[in-house]
Amino acid sequence: MAVQETAVARVAAAGAATPRTPGRGRRGDRWTPWLYLAPALVVLGGLLVYPIYQLGLISFLEYTQAQVSGGEPTSFRGFGNYTELLGDGRFWQVLLATVLFAAACVVSTLVVGCALAVLLTRVRALPRLALMMAALGAWATPAVTGSTVWLLLFDPDFGPVNRVLGLGDHSWTYGRLSAFFLVLLEVVWCSFPFVMVTVYAGIRAVPSEVLEAASLDGASQWRIWHSVLAPMLRPILVIVTIQSVIWDFKVFTQIYVMTGGGGIAGQNLVLNVYAYQEAFASSQYSLGSAIGVVMLLILLAVTLVYLRLLRRQGEEL
């Protein structure tokens, strides 16, 4: 700390020092940024880029237990895995379920998160602290833990929810929709805090004069939100939306634990769990990889939309 304080003091003292852009004219500057970047690039290259390449490669091969153990030579299948996958009615069913489930999760998370962020700005310190702490608790709960706790809450025999709602021994995980609904509740519970805290931090950064001026001009609460806050919060809203899309599209743990690996007869499978089951349970590594490639492409498309949004906002990279 002392170092930086003296440095600040000296900046003030040496106010007349010639301004010079760092990174220009200093010896060794050409290589310094790459030196700083080297560890990140090595790690990302080895553990992200190379595996992506491998994923694509395996998806074009015949790769099952026989090839992995070396019993049979690997052979090139071209688009064989993809035609097999796309020709399978099951894949389309899982894809549709994944998209709908992720969309429901994202919308619910955003609505709950934003509503509670606005609520946080309207209350005094004590209720705000209570809500903030509860939300941080939900956020901190590991996915496996949260999954089992929600299962107990909704357990047909021992759970409090059925008692309170008077549902008798209704099983939530038995039906397809109710099982998805239960997982959705858990996902929203553990992911709304990120949205709430981020949006709350964003609202606090909006100068209160702006809001006061709006309310003096007679704007309604809805109008203030719609015409003043929302536009100022747009960058934040874009970030939390995209993050939620990414997280909710690849939910694994909650589905796997709460529906016992994809539900009765696979009725609650999503792409991620489906790929895992194909690869590690059925040793169909190449089919699992093809599913992985499909997921990658979908999220890449989302990314491109995100990039365009950022660009349109004039965000400087």
Next chain:
Amino acid sequence: MNLVRRNRPRGLVRRPWRLAAEVSALLIAAVVAFPLYWMVLSAFKPAGEIESTRPRPWTLAPSLDSFRRVFGQQEFGRYFVNSLVVACTVVIVSALIAFLAATAVTRFRFRFRTTLLIMFLVAQMVPVEALTIPLFFLMRDFGQLNTLGSLILPHIAFSLPFAIWMLRGFVKAVPESLEEAAYIDGASRARFLWQILFPLVFPGLVATSVFSFISAWNDFLFAKSFIISDTSQSTLPMALLVFYKPDEPDWGGVMAASTVMTIPVLIFFVLVQRRLVSGLGGAVKD
């Protein structure tokens, strides 16, 4: 200062509304906290009570039986240490690497800088779970299966892009004149980096570390896929599932293990809470 940054705009809300808002905030807080309350409660319920078909929201005879069963289970303590080692290594290593990279992309102008930034952004979107299969073969080829390394390495890689992206704002916020002054005073680049920039960016590193800690501590898929034969190298999520058999779950054990697993993260969150809120604000304001 007070004028610019007042927490809530006064005069916007009339009194009865404020009261209603506060009551609902407290109610919602109770609902959100309820699963955690039920988890801890169930962990302390004595054996017979948790299997009661008329569950009570309190217990008259709190017992440590479930915790004894959990810690009596072979190697549970070891799983706990393994999880801590994985999460802490990921947090520290990725924070250091991300700090260097964020410095490079914010404080230098060089060719391919924008390209790199876009690549980091795109890398954030990669569904890491989809890479389980190639990573499995990669870890096998490097003899890393059944080691903690197979959990640490991928999580470092996956938390990096987000960490770099988030830290960018913090590094940018440090005035360039500070760097000038340091050099004028004869500081070397390394000295500036570690003794001046690093402490200034530290709050941002804390906020970032929340995300890497959570992703590593939560990891279930990699532990399930990469730790296949040597269970002494396993982590807490797998230990938890020892008690959770879909047909006959030991709810007391599951809830006790869940409580033990959640507490370190809760402590971590409480410690960094303030930094987290200001960090997220700082990162998104940018």
